[in-house]
Amino acid sequence: MAPLPVYSKPFGSQQAERLLWRAGFGPRPGEAKALAAQGLRAAVLSLTRPQAEQLTGPAPTDRGAPIAPYDAFGHDHLWWLDRMVRSNRPLVERMTLVWHDWFATSNVGVGSQRLMLNQNETLRQGALGSFRDLLLSVTQDPAMLLWLSGVKNTRFSPNENYGRELMELFTLGVDNGYTETDVREQARALTGWRGRKRGDNAADFVYDTRLHDTGSKTIFGKSGTFDWTDSCRLCLEHPSHPGYLVGKLWSYFVPTAPTKATLSGLKALYGNGYRIQPVVEAILQHPDLYDGPRMVKPPVVFTAGLLRALGGGVDTILWARLGAGAGQRLFYPPNVAGWDDSRWLDTATFRGRWFLASLAFTGKPPQGGSSDPAKLLDRARAALGGPTLTTATSTALLDFAKKNRSSGAAVVESALRQLLVMSPDLQTC
Amino acid sequence: MACDDCNRTELLRRAVAEAGRGLPAIEPGMPLPAGTGLSRRSFVTHAAGFALAVYGGGRLSAALLDDGIAAAATGPQQPVLVSIFLEGGIDALSVLYPASDPLYAQLRPKLALPASSGLPFAEDPRLLWHPSAAPLATLHGEGKLTVLPAVGYDHPDKSHFTSRHYWEVGATDTHLLTGWLGRYLDATGAADNPLQGLSLDNGLQPALATARVPVASLDSPDRYGFSDPRLTSFPLEQQMLDSAGGLGAVHAAGHDPALRQAGSAAQQARALRGRLSQFGADFHPPVTYPQSTDDFPHRLAGLAAMLAAGLPLHCVALKAPGHYDTHADQAKALSDGLKLTADSLLAFQRDLEARGLADRVLVHVWSEFGRRARENGSNGTDHGAAGVGFLLGSRVRGGMVGEFPGLAGGLDEQGNLRATADFRGVYAALLEQWLGFDAAQVIPGAAQFQRPQLLR
Numbered sequence: 001m002a003p004l005p006v007y008s009k010p011f012g013s014q015q016a017e018r019l020l021w022r023a024g025f026g027p028r029p030g031e032a033k034a035l036a037a038q039g040l041r042a043a044v045l046s047l048t049r050p051q052a053e054q055l056t057g058p059a060p061t062d063r064g065a066p067i068a069p070y071d072a073f074g075h076d077h078l079w080w081l082d083r084m085v086r087s088n089r090p091l092v093e094r095m096t097l098v099w100h101d102w103f104a105t106s107n108v109g110v111g112s113q114r115l116m117l118n119q120n121e122t123l124r125q126g127a128l129g130s131f132r133d134l135l136l137s138v139t140q141d142p143a144m145l146l147w148l149s150g151v152k153n154t155r156f157s158p159n160e161n162y163g164r165e166l167m168e169l170f171t172l173g174v175d176n177g178y179t180e181t182d183v184r185e186q187a188r189a190l191t192g193w194r195g196r197k198r199g200d201n202a203a204d205f206v207y208d209t210r211l212h213d214t215g216s217k218t219i220f221g222k223s224g225t226f227d228w229t230d231s232c233r234l235c236l237e238h239p240s241h242p243g244y245l246v247g248k249l250w251s252y253f254v255p256t257a258p259t260k261a262t263l264s265g266l267k268a269l270y271g272n273g274y275r276i277q278p279v280v281e282a283i284l285q286h287p288d289l290y291d292g293p294r295m296v297k298p299p300v301v302f303t304a305g306l307l308r309a310l311g312g313g314v315d316t317i318l319w320a321r322l323g324a325g326a327g328q329r330l331f332y333p334p335n336v337a338g339w340d341d342s343r344w345l346d347t348a349t350f351r352g353r354w355f356l357a358s359l360a361f362t363g364k365p366p367q368g369g370s371s372d373p374a375k376l377l378d379r380a381r382a383a384l385g386g387p388t389l390t391t392a393t394s395t396a397l398l399d400f401a402k403k404n405r406s407s408g409a410a411v412v413e414s415a416l417r418q419l420l421v422m423s424p425d426l427q428t429c
Numbered sequence: 430m431a432c433d434d435c436n437r438t439e440l441l442r443r444a445v446a447e448a449g450r451g452l453p454a455i456e457p458g459m460p461l462p463a464g465t466g467l468s469r470r471s472f473v474t475h476a477a478g479f480a481l482a483v484y485g486g487g488r489l490s491a492a493l494l495d496d497g498i499a500a501a502a503t504g505p506q507q508p509v510l511v512s513i514f515l516e517g518g519i520d521a522l523s524v525l526y527p528a529s530d531p532l533y534a535q536l537r538p539k540l541a542l543p544a545s546s547g548l549p550f551a552e553d554p555r556l557l558w559h560p561s562a563a564p565l566a567t568l569h570g571e572g573k574l575t576v577l578p579a580v581g582y583d584h585p586d587k588s589h590f591t592s593r594h595y596w597e598v599g600a601t602d603t604h605l606l607t608g609w610l611g612r613y614l615d616a617t618g619a620a621d622n623p624l625q626g627l628s629l630d631n632g633l634q635p636a637l638a639t640a641r642v643p644v645a646s647l648d649s650p651d652r653y654g655f656s657d658p659r660l661t662s663f664p665l666e667q668q669m670l671d672s673a674g675g676l677g678a679v680h681a682a683g684h685d686p687a688l689r690q691a692g693s694a695a696q697q698a699r700a701l702r703g704r705l706s707q708f709g710a711d712f713h714p715p716v717t718y719p720q721s722t723d724d725f726p727h728r729l730a731g732l733a734a735m736l737a738a739g740l741p742l743h744c745v746a747l748k749a750p751g752h753y754d755t756h757a758d759q760a761k762a763l764s765d766g767l768k769l770t771a772d773s774l775l776a777f778q779r780d781l782e783a784r785g786l787a788d789r790v791l792v793h794v795w796s797e798f799g800r801r802a803r804e805n806g807s808n809g810t811d812h813g814a815a816g817v818g819f820l821l822g823s824r825v826r827g828g829m830v831g832e833f834p835g836l837a838g839g840l841d842e843q844g845n846l847r848a849t850a851d852f853r854g855v856y857a858a859l860l861e862q863w864l865g866f867d868a869a870q871v872i873p874g875a876a877q878f879q880r881p882q883l884l885r
Contacts, residue, residue: 149757168590183587197758336589343633345693345694347694354698359660400672412665424676
């Protein structure tokens with residue numbers, strides 16, 4: 001088989017900037033340039049094979065006090081957003097976000113921030129490891145057992161909720177090689193988990209053979225006394241699985257569909273042991289990522305990136321509230337299919353992002369200086385780490401600075417920073 | 430699987446569409462003022478007072494979008510269709526339950542509601558209204574609510590996302606990317622009035638996804654300001670929004686889909702802000718709406734206020750409150766959601782009546798499917814087939830569309846309710862009888878679906 005194509009044009013700051021946004025939460029000032037100097041392969045490997053975790057900068061707070069992520073409403077969001085901002089392993093956090101969207105579990109159906117954060121840690125541990133291990137972990141994860149009724153699924157009364165989504169969303173894709181009978185039989189195989197609806201003690205969630213249906217099941221035409229591990233194994237061994245997995249994973253990083261050859265190459269990489277890391281490494285070096293069209297930044301990526309660029313920290317519950325207004329409250333995906341990446345931006349969420357940007361600038365007024373329009377725009381750009389701009393955007397912002405010159409340098413510079421952040425250039429990457 | 434390698438891209442595309450993710454937002458390529466000759470002309474945005482060149486494909490500037498809304502508002506008043514979605518697949522057999530059917534207690538040993546707590550349903554003595562649906566019973570008694578006791582389609586799909594997608598696009602077609610109301614607006618709507626298709630939600634309702642004309646999404650009409658006392662304030666806010674809208678227009682006319690989406694959002698946000706600045710913190714409704722932390726009653730109150738203010742709304746979509754995917758512990762979740770939904774709908778109808786607007790508005794309430802007749806032992810029910818729906822308004826005929834098929838002969842081989850009305854027939858009838866438009870141009874294969882008589 002032909003090897004997967006690798007981006008071979010110059011890898012400069014602009015490409016490194018895109019890589020940092022797609023595979024993380026954007027550059028800190030100077031980071032894109034430093035990454036570009038390493039060259040493409042080393043740059044990608046620095047993300048996919050990161051150093052031991054380090055969090056740099058002040059810990060998150062709300063009203064001046066340390067946050068209580070297990071207990072205080074909204075502090076779960078703050079806790080993770082802070083990691084996105086401060087971690088030296090941006091791809092690990094970004095992949096954790098991918099899996100949160102993939103195995104989308106909402107605290108609406110779980111009712112325990114502790115169980116949600118436990119699941120989050122499971123996703124983080126498995127972020128770039130084996131999908132097989134990840135799937136087995138998620139299938140027995142207490143939050144998931146609550147969210148998709150796993151604890152209600154017993155031999156006395158099978159519940160199809162997890163069995164259906166296991167195939168439809170997690171491993172195979174809708175109508176991609178299974179039947180309604182397979183759904184029912186999967187439900188039987190998955191029986192045996194028990195747990196407690198109220199309370200947040202992970203130890204309450206156990207496998208109880210008395211609840212398991214020990215009879216023979218027929219799944220994908222194979223028969224046996226299958227249990228939950230067989231359920232997962234049969235999905236992983238299903239011929240539709242590798243293509244579904246690599247195709248869906250690709251879509252988180254590149255907005256255009258991969259060619260047949262690329263898909264076969266990615267499937268071959270994945271087929272060798274269900275490993276996620278080599279697939280991600282290939283996607284991040286693929287020419288389509290650098291030559292193709294832009295992607296709208298998910299709201300939380302936009303937010304974390306803004307804080308990274310400004311050197312700001314997570315210091316108020318407003319980050320969670322306004323994040324919800326922008327269309328992405330962590331730990332509360334809209335449904336089990338996750339967030340809809342095709343329509344992040346509309347008139348409602350535009351306004352949500354406007355407020356997030358205003359919050360990022362709160363307490364950081366411009367220092368002032370020359371009121372020359374070009375210098376004002378330079379200063380506003382520099383405050384954000386010097387992002388690349390399209391000509392249309394710099395022209396429009398320069399026009400704005402000229403028209404409003406009489407309002408004074410500080411007022412115009414503050415407006416320009418907000419307009420920059422809200423420009424289509426910085427909403428996308 | 431034979432097709433595993435043959436057409437993976439197609440499969441992926443399908444998967445995307447089937448997960449309900451495939452519908453475009455407010456792009457691509459809109460608005461397109463066909464035949465207006467507006468390309469490569471300069472416009473002056475009204476508030477900032479600077480000229481902005483608009484290039485490529487002849488799209489309109491933010492200022493003209495605003496003009497478009499103003500023009501539409503002074504035109505003849507259009508009927509309004511409101512689509513309300515009960516997300517998750519509400520259990521039809523609880524909303525109107527067959528208390529006297531001996532199979533009911535057998536299939537629902539724990540969930541069956543006692544005959545003593547229900548309200549009678551005139552059209553079919555086998556059925557009783559759920560106590561939380563009392564306001565719907567009231568409206569039905571007044572002839573202002575039509576009931577669809579078993580609405581669905583042949584070969585029902587039990588995936589939330591696929592079935593919902595079918596309802597949203599108005600066809601059992603996973604490839605269709607525009608919503609059924611979106612296609613209607615594409616055929617009849619204005620290139621410069623985003624209020625013609627309004628999602629009252631924190632995001633676009635896919636039934637309104639268009640390919641050509643602009644539509645808008647709004648949390649609530651009284652919440653569309655761009656300043657917040659807790660945050661940095663911008664003395665130049667109006668000029669900034671004008672600039673962002675103008676810049677958005679430039680990108681909205683470009684080639685990159687993501688830049689276009691971001692540009693359109695900015696452009697339309699500015700236009701919308703211009704129209705909604707009149708709404709303060711309260712709409713002063715003439716009736717009392719339910720108090721709730723859920724936005725639904727507030728949004729309906731806002732909708733009535735926007736109509737009263739003469740804003741040019743035509744198709745509106747929003748979600749009802751509640752969690753109806755009741756695999757476990759169904760009784761309370763269903764009852765709570767249904768009560769708030771029904772109470773709010775009654776208040777909305779009374780509000781419209783008090784404002785003299787009731788003849789202009791028709792509400793369609795739907796869910797992606799019903800639930801399994803036999804309960805599942807988690808005190809819940811699994812995904813089913815046909816479900817319950819409603820049409821509400823002073824002009825609807827009342828009565829029923831389709832009938833309740835009964836539990837003895839009305840279940841399919843999987844134990845799910847069979848459909849006695851097809852949702853595409855309902856859509857076709859809404860288009861023809863309420864919106865006055867040829868359904869064949871909107872609903873694929875419209876000719877094959879029987880149209881119920883919806884209006885009195």
